[in-house]
Amino acid sequence: MRTNSALPSGSLIIRERLLRRFEDATGQLIPFVVLNAPAGSGKSTLATQLLRSPLLEQFRVYSIHGASARGQSIWHSLGRCLAAAEPAPLPDDDAYSREWVHARISALTEPTLLLLDDYHGMTTAEHDRALLALGESNPHFHVCVLARSVRVLDGPLYMHRVRVIDRNELAFTAEESLDLAAQSGVELSAGLTEAFSQADGWPVAVAAVLRTAHETENAPRRDGARIGESIPAPAPVAAHPALQRVAIDILDVLRELDPHARVVLLGASLVGSFSLDHAAELIGKPAARTQSHIDTLLQLGVLVRLAHGAGYRVHPSVRATLPDIAAQEFSTSKRKALVLRAAQEMEKSNPFDAFRIYLRSSSLAAAETVLWSNFTAITDRSDACLAALSPLNDAELFAHPTLAAARFFLEFESSTVAPKRFWHTSQLSHAGAQRRLKLNPDPADPLHIGHRMQVMIGERMQGNAPAALAIAQDIEARLTSHGRLEGPDLRTSGNNEPVLLEELAFTAFMGGDSALARRVWQRLSILMEQMSERASSDSSGGAPHATLRPGPWQHAALSGLALVESNEGDFRRGAELLAHSDQVRDEYGPAPGLAWVNAEIVRAHHAYEFRRPDLLRQAIERTLPWCDRIEQWPMLIMAEAESVRYQRGTDWALPQLRAGIAQIERERHGVGVWGGYLALYQAMLHATSGNFAASKQIMDALPARNPFVQIGRARFALFQGNNVQALLLIQRLGPAALNLRQQIDRFLIAAIAAWACGRTEEAFDTLRSAGELISRCQLSMMLRSVPFEPLAELAAAARDAGVCDVVALINSVPELARCVMRESLTQMEQRSLESMITHPSLADAAVALAIAPATVKRHRLTVYRKLKVGGREEAILQATRMGLLQRPGSSDEKGPVTPPT
Structure with missing residues (x-):
């Protein structure tokens, strides 16, 4: 399974980046180098290129192959290798061989390299440490080890003494794959690019693809495309024929070499990742025995350790081929059990994939539990999450309201979803949560808080602010100072806290409890700052699938705080928070779930105070696509x-x-x-x-x-x-x-x-x-x-x-x-005002009021002045609006907004 078995040696590229890994800062050969990678990773090819490089021109090289040294101690193997030119062979005595090897290496005066190939057949903790000691006994002596696995040489205790070149470094980059294709005379095509993507840089897989492409007619190159250019990969397709053949060959080898490892590989191909315990359950063997089967797969290269945590996954080059074979050899019930067991293991390390597996397997109760525990992280992958939830029908959403809540959350922020649909989903979430709480009111239920939050949102959306606010106040009372729920059964994981706190704060604001809204939004802001700090400090570690992004939720918190402060009347503080919010949005993106609208509401109100009409235009333009669902619409039109x-x-x-x-x-x-x-x-x-x-x-x-x-x-x-x-x-x-x-x-x-x-x-x-x-x-x-x-x-x-x-x-x-204040009228002025309706002319009004026309005129002019009008018609209209005149049907005003009860 070596790369140079698939391609002519003349077609192999010289990878300078790897050859430089053998050098120290002064350009000299590193004393101890380990090429630790599975079969087919190109270790021997790289070693050959090293031997031909100028770096080893002055070196004397000794080579030992592990296959020929099996059954022998390392001292005997080393002694035979070093004494190959001696007139008489060394005796088989181990103690004598050890002393002789130490003496020979200590006496070296010329640069010498010992190359140990296939060392995985010899590696033990004792042998590894003995090689390290030999390498450090003489500065002229260097060691290069080629192995599919080593016992301790790649461990943390020796990382400062050993240069390890692993599978990731040996893998071909995309550019190197294209260079290799060019040197092999293979014409580039979209299909070849896709095959390279599937091979994922594994040299034996890349070589197999190129060998097949070299032997068969390849698709013509796209117009204008040159070898070495990046061509967009097409949509996912079936496995490349060459990669299918690699997978089948490996299964054939395993059938004879290790049948149990073959079963583990097929089972692993059905799941995204799996653990040692999962594999042991699959084959019915103890963990220690199972580990040996897994080691076989790791050495063959078809299994890869997960970067974080104890687990494994199938290599991408064979992942597309094996599930079809597994489906033929495993029963339906066994496949489903396998998948569900894997989902259980992934709930913490990869909750999103676990969630999708549960949905596909119709395990909706398990999917709902994982969703609530990781609500923010799962819904953060909005498109994929919505696609996973879309097949669910109304009965399933009603029975599992947290799933309905997630779909509503994602549909609500999508301007392309019709209001009728997301309002219907909201009702399913609300009614389903009410039903679940009635059936199981126990606060110890892990979904209890989630269901209460869904009822709270439903009441708020329906305009029942007092009921929603009461729920928000009760939930907030159970929060600790760190923003987590009290009680061993009610702790949240950090992946649902952001959405919980945001909904609590917004409900409080819409219910009129600004103090509660401020407290909860401040808590959300502090929580996101802490998460950001942890993410920065754990940049080299942590869960690989944690998709929670603190930045957008920080934008939600700052937008909410700006809204509270501005609404309370502190526009100066609101403007500071809005500016900070905008900085966070520019760097990390807007808040999820339309929480970013709060910032635009603030911007719209700041427009008139700071005499910036452009702020109002910006706010309206940003919110216009969502005008049919914005809950804060009264604030916007105000x-x-x-x-x-x-x-x-x-x-x-x-x-x-x-x-x-x-x-x-x-x-x-x-x-x-x-x-x-x-x-x-x-x-x-x-x-x-x-x-x-x-x-x-x-x-x-x-x-x-x-x-x-x-x-x-x-x-x-x-x-x-x-x-x-x-x-x-x-x-x-x-x-x-x-x-x-x-x-x-x-x-x-x-x-x-x-x-x-x-x-x-x-x-x-x-x-x-x-x-x-x-x-x-x-x-x-x-x-x-x-x-x-x-x-x-x-x-x-x-x-x-x-x-x-x-x-x-x-x-x-x-x-x-500027507002004007209209003065009150005297009794005579009031009578003169009324006469404007019954007796428009001065003469008729004078007769009716029993005063002189000039006096009537003087009173009317006073009425005009006090009412701030310019004539009789305006006076009648303004007096009617002020309640000074009663004339049925005279008001030109439409009825006022009826406030909620």
């Missing part, structure tokens, strides 16, 4: 309306808001408390535009104890001109229970109302507090929700009094965004 209010005023913002709501199919979206926030935002816009009737109608439908509602009522009284009531309402709110946004609102309303009531010191103090908070949080947009003129008057007075100077801050509000 950001659009607020940007319009900043640029064009409230009268333009209200139609923009109504148009945004009309475009959303609200029955598909659970908005949590954001339905109420959306209603409050409309109430604020109506109040600032003077539409008191619509504003009152909305607020009357909202919970009276809600701090936002109480602030809204105080704002309503302020714009109505009822300053005493506004001051009383706002003073009932204690600042301790308010967030930054609410505190600013409270200070501004209280300052204007106190100023109007003649409470100057109180007005100055609250204005100063408001200015400090606005500057600290960078939230000047709050100035657009209170009357501008009295606020500017108060600011000027406070500046003149030396209390604080916020005049420039208040004057920064654009003119179109």
Whole structure:
């Protein structure tokens, strides 16, 4: 099975990279080199090239072949080799041979190389250490060992004394395979490239492919392709005929050499990887006996040790051929048992493959357990995971809701999946999880937390925010300070924690518990930092199949924290978190499961505060493909309306808001408390535009104890001109229970109302507090929700009094965004207003009111001024909106958003 048995020696390429491995830093031959690789790896070919190289021009070379030395001690073999030119042969006495070899090597004065081929037949711990000692006894003496395996020479105890060249180094690179093809006169084709890929650099396999290609007509080269160019490999095809022949030849050899090893090889071909225990179960032999059969396969090269952990896999060159043969020799039940046993072993080292094996074998309960334990890592391979889940029907998804949850998670973030499909999958996950919890409410069930999370998400998606929030609060209460679930049966593996924490935090935010959302997102951020540090420190180790990427989940945590801080009113801190979030996204990619949308919501709101319309455009462009499923849609359309209010005023913002709501199919979206926030935002816009009737109608439908509602009522009284009531309402709110946004609102309303009531010191103090908070949080947009003129008057007075100077801050509000306060009407002005409807002409109104026409005209002009209108029609419209006139059907407003119950 040597490479040069498949190709003429003249076709072999000289691999300088390997010849340089025999040299030390000074360009001299390394004292002790071991070529430790299976059969067919090209060890003898490399040794031949070494002997012909300039490096050994001055060396005397002695060679021993293991096959001829079997049954002899190493001392006898060495003695016979070194004494080949002696007049008399050495006696067979081992002790004499040992002394003679030591004396002969110690006396060497010229560079000498001892080449031991097929040393695997002689290797023992004693022989290996004896060779090492000989190699170090004289600087002129060098040793080169060729073996399919060695006992201790490649171990960690001797790595500083031995240069080991293993199978990976001896394997042909893609470029070397192409060079070999060119030197062999073989024309390059897509089929040949695919065959090289299957051979995976194993020299004997590459040589077999080239030999077949040389003997048969090959496919013509692609236009423009030259030997040595990289040609894209075609889709996976059947094994190359030459590789099929290699596999069959190996099986024929094993049939005579080691039948049990043959069974192990066929069984291994049916699974991705297997262990010693698995192989022992397959052939029914003890582990020690089984290891000898595995060693046979390793030495033949058809079996490869896994890079991490104790396990093996079939070499790619024969992997495509053997399963068909195994299917003929193993029964269906034996094959299934083999595969399931392998999946059990892979659950920790390769959970994704174990998950797929369970699905293919219809072991859905096992697949569900592995999925939940590794939810984040498995769903991170989105395309492959979705392909594995797609064949499942509704009954299977309902019975195993975690599988439905994974499919919903992946479909939800795919803009090409129709909403009808993923909403249906969400319902299967929700209903199935509820059923499972009812059948088995035991918290010790490994899937208990997963099912509760699925119910939580389902309730949130259906708009039942209180129920979802209650579940989130209960789960969070069971989290330790490290973000892991308490209890021996409820610990998570790190591969489901990110999605659990993200969903907990987002549910808390949508339910109105910002403190909980902040805590959990902070916990997620810390967890991802720790995982990143571990990944960096374990870059040379760890599980090879762990696909969890901390970067995108760090983006999710930072986006969520930016959302919380900005929503609470700290735009400065939100902007810092958003910038950090964007850096993480640029480096590692966006957060999974549309968690990245939180960053775009923040960006949309920062657009109007930082006067950056481009930020709003960017946010809308990024979220547009997913507009039919974004749960935060109320926040997005509020950001659009607020940007319009900043640029064009409230009268333009209200139609923009109504148009945004009309475009959303609200029955598909659970908005949590954001339905109420959306209603409050409309109430604020109506109040600032003077539409008191619509504003009152909305607020009357909202919970009276809600701090936002109480602030809204105080704002309503302020714009109505009822300053005493506004001051009383706002003073009932204690600042301790308010967030930054609410505190600013409270200070501004209280300052204007106190100023109007003649409470100057109180007005100055609250204005100063408001200015400090606005500057600290960078939230000047709050100035657009209170009357501008009295606020500017108060600011000027406070500046003149030396209390604080916020005049420039208040004057920064654009003119179109400044709110006006309409004055209340006297009794006579109210009667004059009503006469505009019943008696449009001045003469008729004067007769009806029993006053002079000039007096009627004067009162009407006063009404126009107080209502901030330019004529009779505008006055009637504005008065109707303010509730000063009652005329059925006169309102031009559409009904307000109904808040959730």
